[in-house]
Amino acid sequence: MEEQVSSFAVKKGLAEMLKGGVIMDVVTPDQAKIAEDAGAVAVMALERVPADIRADGGIARMSDPELVLKIMESVSIPVMAKCRIGHFVEAQILESLGVDYIDESEVLTPADEAYHINKHDFKVPFVCGCRNLGEALRRIGEGAAMMRTKGEPGTGDVVEAVRHARTVYSEIRRITSLPEEEVMTFAKSIQAPYELCLQVRELGALPVVNFAAGGIATPADAALMMQLGVDGIFVGSGIFKSGDPTKRAQAIVKATTHYNEPKILAEVSRNLGEAMVGRSATVLPDAEKMAVRGW
């Protein structure tokens, strides 16, 4: 009757439970309650949503532990929090608080220009961003138990999330069609661990859950990403930067469940008020792009 705590199956297991759901960025306990009441499957506890991080500039770091704890006390659903890429001490602190998932996130200013956190060292599971299959498999190789597209956070422009999801799934389709002797060279070309490439070829899918993130602002955006094949949705600035957060949050939750039912999507999209203002991700200056952070 051996008890195994925090095995990879258990880490990955929580992400399996979040599938088909919406994870919402919140900056106060009140927002966390609104998110839970609207049907969020988890919240991401932050000091500033990505749109404000962009507007404010400067260095974006892990949130104040006091805020994270208050948000954890205010809801019964899982609470996630972000640490900087490579900042394993921020991750140690978040783990000690008891957060349910850590997002090693490009939304914050990277702390290491060459290396990500060795996520196998932790009991708490990690989610990481990816733009393509190689990046996803490097993060999984480091111990990530869940992936998400990077998109371009804080823009309200879904185009980058679409690009990243399409790239990942198209590379997965490619790898499943390869004869085994071509896998090593493919692994080399996408800079991914060979064993994980073999696993993806066998499964026809990533070995962990993959959500969409970065620029999702409407129920139609959420349904678009679900139809492209992601397992669930992160909404960052899109909810609490909009005119009627409660209504929009509920609508995005319903759209994520009924992503294949245009009539329901039309119904939930009615009279939502102003969407977040947004910025075109395509014309962002390179220095302001968050998705390029990560190695």
Place this chain on the structure above:
Amino acid sequence: MKIGVLALQGDFREHRISLEKLGADVTEVRLPGHLEGLQGLIIPGGESTAIGKLLVAFDLIEPLRAFGQTRAIWGTCAGAILLAKEVGRDQPLIGLMDMEVQRNAFGRQIDSFEMDIPVPFLKPAEQPYRLTFIRGPIITRVWGRAEEVLRLPDGRMIAARQGKLFATSFHPELTDDLRFHEYFLELAKSESTG
């Protein structure tokens, strides 16, 4: 046999895969009309608050209550919470089983675990079953027609049955071991009513 899996949110795909390996004809249930012709239904793991809100939004609570009067329903983790009559907080429930459940009873995600224990009512019973608990609930009390069917070695109740209604606080769908799904299909086939 036609079995439904409630597919509003959660790990419904894993249940679907397990059932299909056993030859069941599986329907994903997202709207009341999808329940037609089904002999049983699984409510998967997920977030019980999120699934509960969607049950209310798409008018599924009453149809599921009616379904459970005569047909089999199995809830895993969030599904077990939704089947309970009492959870100690205000959230939408189907509330078919005479039991009280405590959510997140083992703690947060860092307290989630797997454990191999023997399950006497499975066939074959000798081989232990790997139980996976992900921020799982425990069953704190059963009364009326519900009966306990499984406890952890430390005494906490983790599965209960009430006629054709079945609740487990763990996730057999996350393993390749199909014995719990076989058990449920037998339950769905049986003549007894809930």
